[in-house]
Each structure stands twice: as structure tokens, then as C-alpha cells.
Amino acid sequence: MVNYISNNIESMKDYVESIRYRVIKDGGNMPVASGIYCDECDEEYICIDDGLAEVGTCLNCGAHNDIAECERCGQYYHDYDGDEIKLCDSCKDYYKNE
Numbered sequence: 001m002v003n004y005i006s007n008n009i010e011s012m013k014d015y016v017e018s019i020r021y022r023v024i025k026d027g028g029n030m031p032v033a034s035g036i037y038c039d040e041c042d043e044e045y046i047c048i049d050d051g052l053a054e055v056g057t058c059l060n061c062g063a064h065n066d067i068a069e070c071e072r073c074g075q076y077y078h079d080y081d082g083d084e085i086k087l088c089d090s091c092k093d094y095y096k097n098e
């Protein structure tokens with residue numbers, strides 16, 4: 001299932017870009033997950049700030065991605081399996097090798 005957020009996706013993208021510029025310059029947190037890319041458009045625009053849009057919404061194309069925050073390292077990742085314990089791939093490997 002793909003959800004599309006209402007109408008102002010273009011202004012969201014501009015907003016993210018303006019924040020990206022500020023974060024590079026002054027530091028701070030991005031409202032999009034770093035290091036994971038939208039399943040639909042392959043862009044790094046997946047929202048993690050629910051004040052902006054629903055978490056998991058791509059601010060580039062509006063597609064909804066199932067993402068979760070890793071309980072161990074705090075990294076966001078694609079949660080394809082919907083596991084009860086939220087671990088990113090590298091943390092899963094870590095526990096497997098223990």
C-alpha cells in the first residue's frame with residue numbers, strides 16, 4: 001500500500017533542503033533519516049519528524065516506507081519484516097555473531 005500526503009510535497013522538499021543547508025553549516029538534526037533511501041524514488045528523504053509528516057513518508061515522492069528505529073544503535077532502517085525487536089541489519093549481525 002502506498003500513501004500519498006496531501007499537496008505541498010514540493011514545499012516540504014524545499015524545507016528539508018533549507019534545513020540540510022543549516023545542519024551542514026551549524027550542525028543539528030535532520031528531519032529525514034540519514035543513510036536510508038526511499039523504496040520508490042531512491043532518494044534520502046524519509047521523514048523521521050512527525051511534526052512535519054508521518055514518520056516513514058518520503059518527502060520527495062510522498063510514498064510511505066516502513067521504517068523503524070534500531071533499539072541498539074538508534075539508526076533508522078527499512079523494517080520489511082516487521083520484527084517485534086527493532087534491530088538494523090548491522091546490529092542483527094552483531095547479535096548473530098555473539
Ligand SMILES: [Zn+2]
Nearest residue numbers: 038041058061
Ligand atoms: Zn520517495
Ligand SMILES: [Zn+2]
Nearest residue numbers: 070073088091
Ligand atoms: Zn542498529
